[in-house]
Amino acid sequence: MRMRLCLVVLLPLVTACPGTSAPVGGLVIRTSAVSFSRQASEPAVIDFTVTNTFDHRVYLARCGPRIMSALDRAGASGWEQYSGDACIAILDMSPLPIDPGVTLQSSRAIHDPGQYRLRIGVIGDTEQTYAWESASGAFVVR
Numbered sequence: 802m803r804m805r806l807c808l809v810v811l812l813p814l815v816t817a818c819p820g821t822s823a824p825v826g827g828l829v830i831r832t833s834a835v836s837f838s839r840q841a842s843e844p845a846v847i848d849f850t851v852t853n854t855f856d857h858r859v860y861l862a863r864c865g866p867r868i869m870s871a872l873d874r875a876g877a878s879g880w881e882q883y884s885g886d887a888c889i890a891i892l893d894m895s896p897l898p899i900d901p902g903v904t905l906q907s908s909r910a911i912h913d914p915g916q917y918r919l920r921i922g923v924i925g926d927t928e929q930t931y932a933w934e935s936a937s938g939a940f941v942v943r
Contacts, residue, residue, distance in 0.1 A: 827855035830921055830937040837911070837942050844910035845942045851921055852904040860896030861905070862922030862931050864888030868897065868907035871933050875916035883917065896927045911942045 829852040837845035851868060853859055862869040864886065874883035888894050899905055911917060918939050922931030 827853065827859065828921060828923055828935040829854055830919055830935060832919070832937050832940045835938070835940050837940065839912070839914070839942065844912045847909045847911060847917075847919070847940065847942075848906065849908065849919060849937060850904050850906050851899065853899045853901050856901055857925075858898055858900050860898055860924045860927060862886075862894075863897035864894060865892035868905060869922060870907070870909050871920040871922070872909065872911065873918050873920060873936070875918075875939065880918065883915075896924060914942050916941050 831850050831852070833848040833850075837847055839845045849868075849870075851861060865888070869886040869888065871882060871886060872884045873880040875881075897905070909919060916939055919937040920933045921935050922933050923935055924931050
């Protein structure tokens with residue numbers, strides 16, 4: 802009975818904002834929509850924001866002015882990594898600082914239709930290895 806009550810209370814909170822992540826790891830990742838369309842042979846461009854909900858500065862993986870993102874695609878057994886991200890060596894790949902309460906914007910192109918989510922690399926200081934656990938809510942590319 803308690804479990805059912807918890808589900809009744811929590812389900813609307815979890816499903817209320819598609820395209821938005823819970824603050825896993827202190828980041829909230831929001832896509833600009835829950836459905837994106839491709840035009841002919843052009844990819845869908847997914848605009849997204851990342852908000853730091855920690856009480857301290859963290860650093861994001863970057864490629865020049867863009868926030869790097871991994872892409873997961875929904876499969877029969879759950880989320881599967883669909884693609885990583887890459888950066889050419891002449892662009893700035895230093896950790897991108899984001900202070901508490903700050904929201905940064907970026908985008909990512911996706912060529913294939915499907916249901917996806919973005920994952921963002923974050924570290925607490927510049928000597929760490931990026932953790933790619935913070936994810937957006939699901940969105941669809943048609």
